[in-house]
Amino acid sequence: MALPDEVPVRLYVYMLEQDDPAKCTAGKLHRFRLAVRVTKARRLPRGGLLLNPYAGKVLTSADRAAAERRGLSAVDCSWERAGEVAWKRIPGLHRRLPLLLAANPVSYGRLARLSSLEALAAALYILGFREQAERLLRLYKWGPSFLALNREPLEAYSRASTVDEVLEAEKEFFP
Template sequence: MVKLYAYMLEQDDPSKCTSSKLCRFGLAERVGKPFRRLRQAILLNPFAPKVLSVQDRLRAERWGIAVVDCSWEQVREVAWKRFPGVHRRLPLLLAGNPVSYGKLARLSSLEALAAALYILGFKEQAWRLASLYKWAPKFLELNMEPLEAYSSASSPEEIRKIEKEFFPGLVD
């Protein structure tokens, strides 16, 4: 089982915060401030230049995956460089959460972690996370084809090609 971490910036409604629920159920560890011990973990960062791929699997197994839980309205203001870790962005996916349903790449923290786990081959753990919300399994179902393709890709370059196939005109 991959260790999951959530940096909580507390910018959203706490009752709708998916990271809070993950932590309450013991599926993720709440992290209050950037910790050096997470410097080897994968940090999901929507602005990272390098895309998450199966090449990151061993790092995730050993060090875990971290997410910064913040509001999409304030995401550009986050000081991403102050968070330790190996920064990776997720490949393009459609949101399945009620707030951003169908919007490209506007995932909740739970969706981001579930997608990362799925892409890295930890599919059972991804489905376990998704079981916390009624809408979350729909996220995995909505993105099943790209998720399967991304999880089969052997490199970040191959993932970029797959992104272009599924989301033409949206990737350089």
């Protein structure tokens, strides 16, 4: 399914279908034509950013060009089974998000336990695509509370241009 041309960053969700479909935020992104649904890892764009909670490198605003050029991807899987995912076989520039609090009803207030929608919105915000991030978050009633919970760290992360600056900001907000 094609995305509208006016979208600044193409979003992809690699669906492993391990969660309750009624609560699947990635599925809703696809239904609203805000993300491309992918069921085979090899169909993800090479050279694009891949959000990986186990990645060695943290996402910074310096990654913006890769997202603009090749897109931003998330793997939609159960947090209980995320360790089983063959992350090394998934193409892309693997980046982990800096620490943030979840606002979704399943994991509210838990550190780094974000839904796929929250992860993509956070990455977009950090990369400087705030309008697109807010558009995603408006899909859910709890979406704006994600920004309210994380506004200060997100602002600090988006201003940081190096990994060291992001890690320093992360320690400041989540010691």
